[in-house]
Amino acid sequence: MLRAGIVGLPNIGKTTLFNAVTSQSSAVIANYAFSTSKPNVGVVTVPDERLAPLAKIVKTKVIVPASVEFVDIAGLVRGSSKGEGLGNQFLASIRETDTMIQVVRCFEDENIVHVDGNIDARRDIETIQIELALADLATVERRRERVQKGAKGGEKTARAELEVLDKLQPALEEFQPAKSVSLNDDELAIARNYFLLTMKPTIYAANVNEATLGGPDDNEQVKAIREVAASEDSECLVICAQLEADLVGLAPDERREYLESLGVKSSGVDQLIQSAYRVLGLMSFLTAGEKEVRAWTISQRSRAQDAAGAIHSDIARGFIRAEIVSYDELIGAGSYATAREQGLLRLEGKDYIMQEGDVVHFRFNV
Numbered sequence: 001m002l003r004a005g006i007v008g009l010p011n012i013g014k015t016t017l018f019n020a021v022t023s024q025s026s027a028v029i030a031n032y033a034f035s036t037s038k039p040n041v042g043v044v045t046v047p048d049e050r051l052a053p054l055a056k057i058v059k060t061k062v063i064v065p066a067s068v069e070f071v072d073i074a075g076l077v078r079g080s081s082k083g084e085g086l087g088n089q090f091l092a093s094i095r096e097t098d099t100m101i102q103v104v105r106c107f108e109d110e111n112i113v114h115v116d117g118n119i120d121a122r123r124d125i126e127t128i129q130i131e132l133a134l135a136d137l138a139t140v141e142r143r144r145e146r147v148q149k150g151a152k153g154g155e156k157t158a159r160a161e162l163e164v165l166d167k168l169q170p171a172l173e174e175f176q177p178a179k180s181v182s183l184n185d186d187e188l189a190i191a192r193n194y195f196l197l198t199m200k201p202t203i204y205a206a207n208v209n210e211a212t213l214g215g216p217d218d219n220e221q222v223k224a225i226r227e228v229a230a231s232e233d234s235e236c237l238v239i240c241a242q243l244e245a246d247l248v249g250l251a252p253d254e255r256r257e258y259l260e261s262l263g264v265k266s267s268g269v270d271q272l273i274q275s276a277y278r279v280l281g282l283m284s285f286l287t288a289g290e291k292e293v294r295a296w297t298i299s300q301r302s303r304a305q306d307a308a309g310a311i312h313s314d315i316a317r318g319f320i321r322a323e324i325v326s327y328d329e330l331i332g333a334g335s336y337a338t339a340r341e342q343g344l345l346r347l348e349g350k351d352y353i354m355q356e357g358d359v360v361h362f363r364f365n366v
Contacts, residue, residue: 005097018072020244214263239268
């Protein structure tokens with residue numbers, strides 16, 4: 001399951017956003033630093049309008065969407081890389097996630113204390129980047145101590161590893177993320193073994209007030225975040241965490257109408273999930289039968305046999321063929337029988353590259 005960590009400084013709206021994302025109010029919200037002393041975890045279903053029409057075709061009432069796990073991680077401050085505040089816990093929690101959603105405060109509110117006394121999005125981002133880079137630098141330095149002896153002795157694996165460390169360390173010393181370093185595929189494979197925090201894809205969430213949500217282009221803080229995101233080839237979303245929390249109690253139609261009245265096409269929650277899929281290179285395929293209709297998450301360009309493994313390792317091991325029809329073609333045909341008569345169903349082998357929206361039935365033997 002995809003795991004996304006919601007990170008940022010204290011008192012910038014992380015927990016409010018988490019509650020909105022997970023449609024719950026169980027996480028603690030308070031106007032003081034470190035109110036989130038332990039990570040709050042919630043599982044969220046991925047919106048997928050294709051599942052209900054499929055369920056009608058196969059006559060099932062059981063619909064199982066794909067899921068994303070969101071983690072509300074304790075706020076970070078200067079010195080977190082050295083254990084200040086809840087630094088060690090914060091950093092350990094980030095290591096367990098696939099992507100970071102960095103919430104950055106872009107609104108003024110005299111009733112909500114900012115840890116640095118005023119609003120400055122670029123400074124806040126730099127604070128987090130510096131702490132993450134320092135934590136990664138410590139990891140790289142420790143690893144260097146371990147491999148130097150082997151490298152001097154001519155060990156090929158140690159020498160290859162040392163070359164990667166030689167590329168990573170200067171960037172981290174300049175507080176640049178490890179993902180900014182140019183590495184080939186073999187070097188990337190080595191670097192991934194370090195579980196560096198600054199290697200993780202980052203989504204920036206500019207947290208604005210409701211008045212700004214419909215026209216964020218004039219907000220200087222949003223502009224600054226977008227510039228940072230563009231420089232890193234990251235994504236930047238504009239959200240209003242408090243509005244998202246308020247929308248939780250509304251029916252879907254009411255929620256959509258209210259967002260439209262603000263000039264917003266979709267909720268920030270949906271945007272976050274879609275963005276996480278994009279930055280991690282994920283996609284969904286579908287299975288549909290009398291038992292259930294379900295969406296499964298896989299990496300883009302996954303082979304059919306790998307997709308089978310997402311359901312169960314036995315299916316991948318005993319893979320014979322994949323019977324596939326595209327969602328649009330199946331909906332147009334109205335039934336599996338008609339799709340088969342029209343020649344829309346096709347048999348694919350284990351090396352077939354899965355496409356978004358493929359509806360699949362795996363044939364296997366174990």
